[in-house]
Amino acid sequence: MSFGIYAAGVIAGSRPFVYTRNNQPDGDIxxxxxxxxxxxxxxxxxxxxxxxxxxxxxxxxxxxxxxxxxxxxxLEREGIRGIARMVFLYTLNNMVTLLAMSSRAHQGWISVYTHQSRWLWADNVGFVSFGLGGRSEPGVEFIREVSPILSDTDMNNYGVLRTMSLALSEYHSRLDRTRPPMINIELFK
Structure with a gap:
C-alpha cells in the first residue's frame, strides 16, 4: 500500500507553503x-x-x-523495519522540537488529519491539533498525541513518520522566524 501527504501553512507574510507527495511507500515495502x-x-x-x-x-x-x-x-526484515521506525521517530521528534524552539512557537500549532478510504464500510478518519507552546518535550508529546489516529487509520509505520519528518523539515527551512509555526498535515490512503 502507499499513501499521500498534503501539508500547508504560511511561511512569510502571506506566502503559502505547500508540500504534496503521492504514492509514498509505507511499511508494506x-x-x-x-x-x-x-x-x-x-x-x-x-x-x-x-x-x-x-x-x-x-x-x-x-x-x-x-x-x-x-x-x-x-526476522531480519522485522529488525530492519524496527530500526527504520526508530530512526524516523527520532527525526520526527527533532523536527517538532525545532519548530517548538521558534521565537513565536507559543502561538504555533501542528494539525494532523488522517483519512483511510474503504470500499465496503465507512472511512476511518482522525484529527489532532497540537499546540507547540508550553511543552517540556514537544516532540515526544506530539508523537503520543498523533499515534492513536495513525493507528486507527493504519498509518502508524515508518513510511508515514519519514514523510511527516520531511514535510516538517521543508517547512522549518522556509519558515520566516518572525512568524509562529502553523502547519496543517493531511495524510490519506
Missing part, C-alpha cells in the same frame, strides 16, 4: 520485496524459458510460508 525474492529464487533465473508450473507453485508456497512463519530472513 519489505513484504512485497520478500515475496518477489522468494519467487525468483525458486522459479529459476529470469529469462529461463523452461519454467514449469510446479516451480512457480513451489515458489508461491515458500514465499507464503516465509511471510507467515518466522524464518531468519523474516
Amino acid at each position: 519489505f513484504e512485497a520485496a520478500a515475496v518477489i525474492s522468494a519467487l525468483r529464487a525458486v522459479s529459476g533465473p529470469s529469462g529461463t524459458v523452461g519454467r514449469t508450473m510446479e516451480n512457480v507453485a513451489r515458489g508461491a508456497v515458500e514465499a507464503a510460508a516465509d511471510y507467515v512463519l518466522p524464518s531468519e530472513a523474516s
